[in-house]
Amino acid sequence: MVFSSRLVYYLLRPLSQPHLVSDLLAGIVLSSLLQLGGDGILRDIFPIKIILAIATIAQVGLIFYVFLTGLEMNLDFVLRAPKKPTIIAICSTLVPMMLGTFSYSLVTIVDKKLLKKSGETYQYNRPQCYFMWSMVLSITGFPVLANILVDLKLLYTRLGKLALTVATHNDFYNWLMFAMVVPFFVNGYRAVYSMLCVIAFILLSHFVLRPLLEKIVAKKPNKHEWTNYQLSFVIMGLFACTGLTDILGANPLVGALIYGLAIPRGSFAELLIERSDDFGSRYLAPLFFVSCGLRTNLVKVLQHAEGCLVVIAVILSICTKIVTTFAVTRYYGMPFRESLAFGLLMNTKGILSLIVLNIAWDKQLMSGYAFSIMTLTILIMTFMVSPIINVIYRPKRAYRMNMLRTIQNLGFQTEVRIMVCVHNPRHATGMVNILEALSGVCVSSLRVTAAQLIELKGRVTGLVSAQLEHQSSIQHFSHSQSQSLEDMETIANHFQFFTQVHSGNHADTCMIMSPFNTINRDIYNLAMEKQASLVLLPFHKHWSSEGNLEVTNEVFSEINQNVMKDAPCSVGLFVDRSLNSLLKANLHIVMLFIGGPDDREALAIAWRMTGHQRIRLTMVRIILCGEAALEGHKKESSHGELLSAVLDKNKERELDDSCVSNFRIMGVNNKDTMKYEERQVESGYGIPRVLNEIDQKGYDLYVLGQGKGRHSSVLSEMLNWSDFPELGVIGDLVASNSFGSSSSVLVVQQYGYGGMEFGRNHDNNSSCHPSIHKLPSMARSLSRMF
Structure with a gap:
């Protein structure tokens, strides 16, 4: 039976x-x-x-x-x-x-x-x-x-x-x-x-x-x-x-x-x-x-x-x-x-x-x-x-008309809706510091939904989810409450303190209890339910007392990658190296711009941060030229497909130049808080050299794009050999322990251009430049030397 x-x-x-x-x-x-x-x-x-x-x-x-x-x-x-x-x-x-x-x-x-x-x-x-x-x-x-x-x-x-x-x-x-x-x-x-x-x-x-x-x-x-x-x-x-x-x-x-x-x-x-x-x-x-x-x-x-x-x-x-x-x-x-x-x-x-x-x-x-x-x-x-229900009720249908799920397409006076995902109170502390940077005095208010991600165990899910329908129910548990509920109360206190200090902002806390292999679908539905324009995720490593990033839980990396594959809005992946609160210190932020939709979204987020009076922003545009500007060979044989690809590249360049020009115009009027620089990179070996030169200035936070829309074969090959492809090429280098940086990193993926496909495609290596095969190891060696 x-x-x-x-x-x-x-x-x-x-x-x-x-x-x-x-x-x-x-x-x-x-x-x-x-x-x-x-x-x-x-x-x-x-x-x-x-x-x-x-x-x-x-x-x-x-x-x-x-x-x-x-x-x-x-x-x-x-x-x-x-x-x-x-x-x-x-x-x-x-x-x-x-x-x-x-x-x-x-x-x-x-x-x-x-x-x-x-x-x-x-x-x-x-x-x-x-x-x-x-x-x-x-x-x-x-x-x-x-x-x-x-x-x-x-x-x-x-x-x-x-x-x-x-x-x-x-x-x-x-x-x-x-x-x-x-x-x-x-x-x-x-x-x-x-x-x-x-x-x-x-x-x-x-x-x-x-x-x-x-x-x-x-x-x-x-x-x-x-x-x-x-x-x-x-x-x-x-x-x-x-x-x-x-x-x-x-x-x-x-x-x-x-x-x-x-x-x-x-x-x-x-x-x-x-x-x-x-x-x-x-x-x-x-x-x-x-x-x-x-x-x-x-x-x-x-x-x-x-x-x-x-x-x-x-x-x-x-x-x-x-x-x-x-x-x-x-x-x-x-x-x-x-x-x-x-x-x-x-x-x-x-x-x-x-x-x-x-x-x-x-x-x-x-x-x-x-x-x-x-x-x-x-x-x-x-x-x-x-x-x-699978046939008659699909939550995505209710939000199909709202396709502008990006920070770039929001006006400066529009309320920004952000969903923050955390696993423990340590993550909540770092996320609150990022939200403080986004809650500038001259920009619109934030509506934050903070969700603690908990692995589904047995029959507890339905009960806890129903209890958390009322946020006040957290206060009614006995002293013998479980660790997850204690963490939830601590997390709720962090975000409640954020709304008290930064008046005009609103924050709700909740739990998402689900199997970790499918929890990304719960995150999607909640993000669509809240009509979020940005989902913030914590990196699966934490900053240790020895000054290195140590693995918190490898499963968190799989969750981040699953979310980034098909997210219903833009996604930000935060590598926290004890980022200071704006209540304690000023922040100096650097935004690295190479090109593509992700970089434009990252620029929009960094630009919003300049609304805070204690933040200074430096935008560094990295211009690829010479060998670094070479594009990978395309397999398309159709003339229509080749023409479309050329038009897409030209359109991307126009959008990149437009965003940079607007920033430079604004930077002229805000010299105290905004600064613009350009750096040229002629080969793959120059990328870690430029990054090390930038890092010597001691920035508190890097804001950069994940990397969609870039056509450089050098960057594409480096991404295939990255340890953490969810961070992109530049994010993987800056966040590595061998790079030696003490700055936090925020990697942004813009919604609307398709999610990331994670995995290393070794079959395409032959189509790239011959010297590319040795680039990852040599780049890391150069980063250690500098």
Whole structure:
């Protein structure tokens, strides 16, 4: 059963399907194959003893799964929710329950006919049956929804944040209904006494058990101090709580949920999730999902004569929640496509839907035929979310008309929107110093979005993302909070201090938790959401006390390269060598200009920095001549392509000359803050020599372009042999430890000319100048000599 569910999961990964779909589908396929083989084969493969063993193991997995759900649920976040998501959550919970009675009425019509043929009396027309059916339709599976948003890279868009916020409330309301209302429909008025006992247990857990656990956890704030033997007592407490609620007459899963809510939040809760997730959610819980699929009689549903009524009932069941949430969000002014996508997301089902469905089966509140129809409906509801949203909702469409995502095309009085990506507080300090340089007194204000990049681990992503919908929620974590949340608070303080000192600017902080190999897509979506003109990234090396750049994390380099390949705006890569704050010292900046769109964008950024009264800017234009000006041979054979290439080069030269001329004219009127110089380079050997001469003047910051649009074969070959191609040729030389500079470096890539293609193309070496092959090593030797 586990193997089949994993196999189906990997087959459905191109469609971004969650584990719930693969587990249910695996169970339905197994059930259908066994039923087609006859009752004899079914009894041989699944005898009574095997079924009882599977049910027992599945129940253990279910307890773990619900316990982890309680660990992820944050009641403070629900209680502090704003009005809009609360109203949407309430409407998307209650209205589908009322509309769900119509679809169940159609099912009862078909169900009655089927039972009459077999000579049985129909007993599934009671209010309890309608309630259980309707409750399944009102549920939104928050963990499943979070995983879908992560796969679709919508977690940090406006749609994703609102969906997570509403799903959190919806999930809480449904679990509350499951604990307090479902027992009355299942057990009648006898449930009053058990509910009173459960309420007493909840109060005991909150006011007695939780403070006791907080004291125990506070003694070991580091999660690595906990041994497996000590954690085994936590598991014993879990089964004790489930057994106690079972004795009190409530569902045992209520005890697992209450116990999960009682565990203190922070690093200890993360440790429990890390240790329990694979065991409970990946191996034991799938048995429950597959068992639900095995209970589904697909053959019987397909063979029934009343197929039209079944189809109508399924369609009505699917549309109830979609139509409700669509209408409410349209009332609040959400666009049509976004409202439709939101309705699909809120229609995602989770484990609670199947729990309620199985209780209705076990208590004979739902027939086997109705159970099969609802299971198929849940499968279709969840399966359809990802493919349809991929078609109808793509965030890039909303921003396709806004193509001017560059600093160069912004007016000096236009608000500059910048997205800053950091991994730790050290990066935040350097980025704030860059933002100070950009927030000159004579230029427009900055609107900054600071995002801490965190690698996705387990099931924590959805919870943290939903909690960080409110920036104030960071202040409500306990003292045992994890390192990432502590770093987030420090980072938020850095940018808050920036806005306080430099009034008129605005800064927001958030987290991006995603797998590092695809986190660039989350950065894209957030940058488009914020309509940023510049994304600032930290270099993967940091400045050490010995005066060298040391590797922080090699993965950060891959992230930077992935972002630069297809960024939706200009990108700045910052190499921080302890750049001083403008509050402490003046800054002398040098802008190196060779030519091309990247250099023009870098000039625009450096030009803005001159608006600050404590900044002096020197622009050095490096003119390539002689051997250095040779262009690589083109492979195009078409005369049209050759003519286009020549025209492009001439246009680039005109744009470069225009930018330089404008700067020189402005520099004449601002001699105290702006200066212009020219340096000629006749060969590749002259590049490090000129850079060393420039570096002798002791600049604080280099601003330069990454290098697109340059046609020099010398620079192209040097880029093929660069250690860090994301920095470009000049940036790679200046940032290398062998160069010996103590200046920080800001490398800029302009949006609109295609992203960088990283990789070394050794096949084209033969087309370059013969002496080029020896240039990289000789250039580095010259840099050491100077």
